[in-house]
Amino acid sequence: MAGTALAHPNIALIKYWGKREAGANVPATGSLSITLDALATRTRVEFDATLARDELLLDGKSDPFTLARVTACLDSLRAIAHDARRARVETRNDFPTAAGLASSASGFAALVTAASAALGLRLDRRTLSKVARRASGSAARSLCGGFVVLHAGRDDDDDPAAQPLLAANEWPLSVVIAITTRAQKETGSRAGMQSSRGSSPFYSAWLERADHDLAIAQAAVLARDFAQLAEISEHNCLKMHAVMQSSRPPLIYWNGATVECMRRVRELREREGAQVFFTIDAGPQVKAICVPEDAARVAAALGEVPGLESVLTSGIGEGARALQTEEIA
Numbered sequence: 001m002a003g004t005a006l007a008h009p010n011i012a013l014i015k016y017w018g019k020r021e022a023g024a025n026v027p028a029t030g031s032l033s034i035t036l037d038a039l040a041t042r043t044r045v046e047f048d049a050t051l052a053r054d055e056l057l058l059d060g061k062s063d064p065f066t067l068a069r070v071t072a073c074l075d076s077l078r079a080i081a082h083d084a085r086r087a088r089v090e091t092r093n094d095f096p097t098a099a100g101l102a103s104s105a106s107g108f109a110a111l112v113t114a115a116s117a118a119l120g121l122r123l124d125r126r127t128l129s130k131v132a133r134r135a136s137g138s139a140a141r142s143l144c145g146g147f148v149v150l151h152a153g154r155d156d157d158d159d160p161a162a163q164p165l166l167a168a169n170e171w172p173l174s175v176v177i178a179i180t181t182r183a184q185k186e187t188g189s190r191a192g193m194q195s196s197r198g199s200s201p202f203y204s205a206w207l208e209r210a211d212h213d214l215a216i217a218q219a220a221v222l223a224r225d226f227a228q229l230a231e232i233s234e235h236n237c238l239k240m241h242a243v244m245q246s247s248r249p250p251l252i253y254w255n256g257a258t259v260e261c262m263r264r265v266r267e268l269r270e271r272e273g274a275q276v277f278f279t280i281d282a283g284p285q286v287k288a289i290c291v292p293e294d295a296a297r298v299a300a301a302l303g304e305v306p307g308l309e310s311v312l313t314s315g316i317g318e319g320a321r322a323l324q325t326e327e328i329a
């Protein structure tokens with residue numbers, strides 16, 4: 001039996017950057033994200049008793065590095081199902097992989113959803129979110145739609161799951177994504193977080209204020225307070241990049257167009273009255289979150305930034321879901 005699923009990437013407004021020492025991939029900072037409806041990963045998983053090992057095709061190509069992470073993730077589900085069969089996994093992104101567009105988030109959210117369907121498991125979203133989190137922290141959030149919170153691990157809960165905060169239609173914001181390059185990033189988030197924890201002099205300050213930033217952002221979302229969400233999100237994003245840039249060796253994910261997009265977003269807000277703010281993950285792309293009425297002019301303004309590859313606009317989407325079809329092409 002095969003299972004298929006679709007999941008969207010999400011972008012964090014309050015960032016997860018850093019892991020706790022103990023536990024299975026447990027975030028040291030809580031995060032708040034929005035799930036994007038314009039981008040999607042589709043995944044098909046088929047367990048087959050004749051396979052000696054798992055197989056993976058990612059956008060039509062084999063990928064040994066990702067395969068090891070896929071196998072570790074499937075092992076958790078095989079243990080729950082008491083089923084040792086290996087699987088054939090085929091997954092497609094309709095956007096560039098590993099370029100700061102959260103392909104690991106949608107990828108692992110789609111994987112756990114498709115694999116649990118293929119195994120006939122009826123796991124609730126919390127359990128799927130925990131299994132996805134062990135593979136990629138941000139993937140835990142793509143199980144849910146709308147505005148989503150993933151708390152940091154604590155001594156009394158070192159296995160957190162993401163929780164929905166507000167549904168997509170309860171505050172329908174737009175996200176303009178400025179793609180500054182399609183090249184894959186040099187340092188993945190796992191290695192980057194480890195380096196920051198061990199070498200950035202700002203890391204402890206980052207951890208200290210994380211709960212505070214998350215609480216302000218959660219209150220802003222529940223109150224639909226755009227200005228408050230804008231202020232805390234940009235601040236939190238720039239703090240994370242300060243930690244990245246002050247790591248040794250430095251993690252500089254930005255290029256010239258990234259910086260120019262940030263400047264332009266601030267100008268749109270402060271001088272031209274648009275309701276917009278930026279955020280940037282571990283990559284060079286800039287995501288401008290705005291009210292839907294301002295999306296066209298934000299997209300037009302960012303489209304004029306020199307060196308930009310392309311601009312696309314997304315709404316807020318739903319969580320990962322199993323598909324009724326056997327095909328993903």
Ligand code: PMV
Pocket residue numbers: 011012014015016017031104105136137138139189190281282
């Ligand atoms: O979950 P990972 O390993 O893809 O790391 C996510 C890290 C950031 O995208 C930079 C922040 C976040 O909260 O998504």
